[in-house]
Amino acid sequence: MQEKSSDRSFLLETSPTYNKNRLFSLDLLKALSITAVVSFHSLVLPKITYASSQLAIDTLFSPLRFCVPVFLTIYFLLFEKELVKHPVFTWTTLYKRLNRLLIPTVFWFLVTASLKLINRNPLLEVIASIFNGEIFTGAYYLLIIIQFIPVFILLRSWLNKLLTLIITICLQGLVFIYIYSIPFMPDHDYILEGLRIINRPLFIYWFVYMAFGAFFWKKWSFIVELSKKIPISLKIFLLTSYSLIQFFEFRWSFLIFKSEIPPFEYVNFSCMLSVVVLFLCFASIQENQFPIYIQKLVSLLSKYCLGIFCINGIICQILSSICLQLFAEARFNFYEILSLKLILWFLLLAISLSLSILLNCVGLKAVVR
Structure with a gap:
């Protein structure tokens, strides 16, 4: 009896607690999304070193591009959840949300900008990289959220309707069709150059995920019940x-953009599809199934995903600069580059998570959580 009691006590102490405010x-x-994000940042070698394998390696990991769309959808789903509790809009609501995001954004942008200036990068280049979301790898995500917060507050009562979601999906689809058609236009070089200067924070690439977030929270109970009714075999088929x-x-994007896909990696229909598929497949999952x-791992990755995202992006840029100097003349085949990517994926995730926990322990919770 004492052993059973002891075991039960151990379970209670070590099992993460998910209160009613957490799902x-x-x-x-x-957790899956931040792990996928790190995977895309783990290939820090110059592209020329694995040019013959670039299409194969990028295609192999392309299904992980659900990461940013799912992150955005979750952000606005949770934002909608919070706003439902305060149906009357106040400027305090907007201020709190922006302030919560601006603190880590300003902190990590300043850290990275300082490192770049110390490394004698031109000031104008550093300023430009701040505004186009390239100050560190993935920084554009923070700029997207900052843009969308006031828009979401203004439109949320309209966004959470099914008809609005359908219209938004259609409009987003038209944007994607236009992007896909650019390489076939007479002046495509000028258009692509302009879009690449603006880079990933461009509003028109992401607005559908606001609607997904608002609508999914409104229909959350229905989505969970629907997910429960979908058999595992069908979920595997969907994924x-x-x-x-x-x-x-x-692969098609890679070919029409002649391997220069950025900043259009997430400008595709399958990214929209990924949000629907992953929510249908995962919405009903409970912690007691694991x-x-x-x-505990899910709890840590979820809790520190902001810190992991930013720290990993900074480390990625530092490693990319080092590798550019060290491996400019090297050449790697598919299996070598795959092995290096998997090793760096694990190391970057472990280092970023560890540093996030450390920063939280020294009182910098606001910049990692």
């Missing part, structure tokens, strides 16, 4: 189908 399925999606669609769409160590 394990969303934490799991956040596999999405992956195959992403394979083909990415061992305690998985629960």
Whole structure:
């Protein structure tokens, strides 16, 4: 009896607690998304070193491009959840939300800008990289959220309707069709150059995920129940189908943009599809379906995803600069580059998570959580 009691006590102490304000399925999606984000930042070698394998390696990991769309959807879903509790808009609501995001944004932008200036990067180049979201790898995500917060507050009562969601999906689809058609236009070089200068924070690439977030929270109970009714075999089929669609769409994008896909990596229909598929497949998952160590890992990755995102982006840029100097003349085949990517993926995730926990412990919670 004492042993059983002791075991039960251990479980209670080590199992993460998910209170009524947290949803394990969303934490799991956040954990998967931040892990996927790190995977895209783990290939720090110059592209010329693996040019013969670039299409294969990028296509192989292309299904992980659900990460940013899912992150954005979760952000606005949780924002809608918060706003539902305060139906009357106040400027305090906007201020709190922006302030919560601006603190880590300003902190990490200043840290990275300082490092670049110390490294004698031109001041104008550093300023430009701040505004186009390239101050560190992935920084554009923070700029997207900052843009969308006031828009979301103004439009949320309209966004959470099914008709609005359908219209928004259609409008976003038209944007994607236009982007896909640019390489076939007479003046495509000038258009592409202009879009690449603006880079990823451009509003028109992402607005559909506001609607997904607002609508999903309004219908959250229905989505969870629907997810419960979908058999595992069908969920596997949905995830596999999405992956195959992403394979083909990415390959096509790679070819029409002549391997220069950025900043259009997430400007595709399969990214929109990924949000629907992943929410349907994961919405009903509960923490008690996993061992305690998985629960704890999910909790950590979800809790520190902001810190992981920013720290990983900064480390990625530093490593890229070093590798550019060290490996400019090197050449790697597919298996070598795959092995290096997997190793760096694990190391970057572990280092970023560890540093996030450390910063939280020294009182910098606001910049990592």
